[in-house]
Amino acid sequence: MNIQLLKKTYFNIVMTYMIAGLPIPAIAEDSVLISDLATIESLARQGNAIAQYNLGVMYAAGSDVEQDNVKAFEWLNKSASQGLAEAQYNIGVMYDQGIAVPQSHEKAFTYYSHSAKQGYSRAQYNLGNLYSKGEGVVQNDISALEHWQQAAEQNNKLAQFNLGIAYADAKGVPKDNITAFKWYKKSAEQGVAGAQFNLGVLYQQGQGVSKNNVKAAEWFEKAAKQGMAEAQFNLGFMYYKGEGVKLDYSKAAHWFESYNQLGYQDVQNELAKIYILSDGVYGDRVGGLAGLKRICDTGIQKYCDMYTEWSQKTD
Numbered sequence: 001m002n003i004q005l006l007k008k009t010y011f012n013i014v015m016t017y018m019i020a021g022l023p024i025p026a027i028a029e030d031s032v033l034i035s036d037l038a039t040i041e042s043l044a045r046q047g048n049a050i051a052q053y054n055l056g057v058m059y060a061a062g063s064d065v066e067q068d069n070v071k072a073f074e075w076l077n078k079s080a081s082q083g084l085a086e087a088q089y090n091i092g093v094m095y096d097q098g099i100a101v102p103q104s105h106e107k108a109f110t111y112y113s114h115s116a117k118q119g120y121s122r123a124q125y126n127l128g129n130l131y132s133k134g135e136g137v138v139q140n141d142i143s144a145l146e147h148w149q150q151a152a153e154q155n156n157k158l159a160q161f162n163l164g165i166a167y168a169d170a171k172g173v174p175k176d177n178i179t180a181f182k183w184y185k186k187s188a189e190q191g192v193a194g195a196q197f198n199l200g201v202l203y204q205q206g207q208g209v210s211k212n213n214v215k216a217a218e219w220f221e222k223a224a225k226q227g228m229a230e231a232q233f234n235l236g237f238m239y240y241k242g243e244g245v246k247l248d249y250s251k252a253a254h255w256f257e258s259y260n261q262l263g264y265q266d267v268q269n270e271l272a273k274i275y276i277l278s279d280g281v282y283g284d285r286v287g288g289l290a291g292l293k294r295i296c297d298t299g300i301q302k303y304c305d306m307y308t309e310w311s312q313k314t315d
Contacts, residue, residue, distance in 0.1 A: 037058075037064050037065070040054055040055055040058070041055060044075060044078075047078075047082075049078075049079045049082040049083070049084045049087070050079070050084070052075045052076070052078045052079035052082075052087070053075070053076060053079040053084055053086060053087045055075045056071075056072045056073070056074070056075035056076035056077075056078075056079060056087065056090075057072070057076075059071040059072035059075065060072035060076075069094075069099055069100035070100045072094075072100065073091070073094055073099075073100040073101060076090055076091050076094070077091055080111065080114075083114075083118075085114075085115045085118040085119070085120040085123070086115070086120065088111045088112075088114045088115035088118075088120075088123070089111070089112065089115040089120050089122055089123040089126075091111045092107075092108045092109075092110075092111035092112040092115065092123065092126065093108070093126070095107040095108040095111065096108035096112075096126065096130075104136070105130060105135040105136030105137075106136040106137075107136075108126075108130065108135075108136055109127070109130050109135075109136035109137050111123075112126050112127040112130065113127060116147065116150070119150075119154075121150070121151040121154040121155075121156040121159070122151070122156065124147045124148070124150045124151035124154075124156070124159070125147070125148060125151040125156050125158055125159040125162075127147045128143075128144040128145070128146075128147035128148040128151065128159065128162065129144070129162075131143040131144035131147065132144035132162070132171075141166070141171045141172030142172045144162075144166075144171075144172060145163070145166050145171070145172040145173060147159075148162045148163050148166070149163060152183065152186070155186075155190075157186070157187045157190035157191070157192050157195075158187070158192065160183045160184075160186045160187035160190075160192075160195070161183070161184065161187040161192050161194055161195045161198075163183040164180045164181075164182075164183035164184035164187060164195060164198060165180075165198070166180075167179040167180035167183065168180035168184075168198070176208075177202065177207040177208030177209075178208045178209075179208075180198075180202070180208055181199070181202050181207075181208035181209050183195075184198050184199045184202065185199055188219060188222070191226075193222075193223040193226040193227075193228045193231070194223070194228070196219045196220075196222045196223035196226075196228075196231070197219070197220065197223040197228055197230055197231045197234075199219045200215075200216045200217070200218075200219035200220040200223065200231065200234065201216070201234075203215040203216035203219065204216035204234075204244075212244075213238065213243045213244030213245075214244045214245075215244075216234075216238070216244055217235060217238050217243075217244035217245045220234045220235040220238065221235055224255060224258070229259050232255045232256075232258045232259040233255070233256070233259045235255045236251075236252045236253070236254070236255030236256040236258075236259060237252070239251040239252035239255065240252035240256075289307065289310060289311060293307050
């Protein structure tokens with residue numbers, strides 16, 4: 001029997017969903033991950049590291065067995081003790097997040113280190129995070145950078161994003177917007193919203209790349225569509241001012257409203273202006289003023305001042 005019918009990467013997906021509190025995704029029927037549970041269990045009890053890992057995955061996912069994080073840890077730990085990098089990484093995650101065991105960043109650091117030394121990019125990335133935050137190890141920006149670099153070179157999109165931040169903010173390296181742009185772009189192209197937003201900022205400000213509002217708007221839109229509030233606000237403002245895009249109060253209002261729905265009250269100022277200044281887009285100057293008045297009534301003086309100013313302008 002092929003003991004590797006269960007793809008090793010599946011557990012990483014499972015753990016991501018578990019940590020986020022999301023339902024674990026169903027296993028596709030055509031992947032034929034498990035064909036003989038009894039054989040898997042038998043081999044695992046005989047000490048086969050891959051079988052132990054697979055059995056741990058099954059318990060974590062609740063696939064063909066009752067979901068049980070304690071048993072998942074038990075079998076993954078047996079596999080990790082035999083040096084399987086994926087198992088070491090996932091035991092690190094369980095300690096890092098306190099899944100089935102008391103949370104211990106120190107133990108997470110140990111397991112991530114073992115896995116990272118074998119070149120496992122996710123462990124390298126997480127190890128960099130521990131160094132960056134000083135969790136389980138003395139804080140060290142240079143060591144964080146080294147591990148993110150290792151993971152980024154294996155195309156780990158989150159490590160690429162963190163590298164971009166490090167170069168942009170001079171954390172562990174001299175400030176270098178050109179290199180920051182390089183890593184943001186690699187990460188952004190893999191769909192990381194934060195990288196897409198930061199790439200847009202670099203284009204907008206002309207840092208590390210020639211200023212280009214059109215490209216800034218394009219990247220802001222990609223991040224905005226993923227629900228990133230800052231990108232929604234920036235994109236709305238670009239439509240409001242006609243920078244990089246054709247001036248469009250309707251689209252500006254759309255993105256401002258998306259941002260506002262996330263609880264960012266300051267955007268009401270610009271949104272109210274759009275209602276008031278737009279010519280036929282909403283046809284609701286009164287509604288715009290009413291929005292400012294509602295905020296004024298909460299006791300925020302600056303909005304009361306805006307309400308007074310814009311009331312006079314529309315008289």
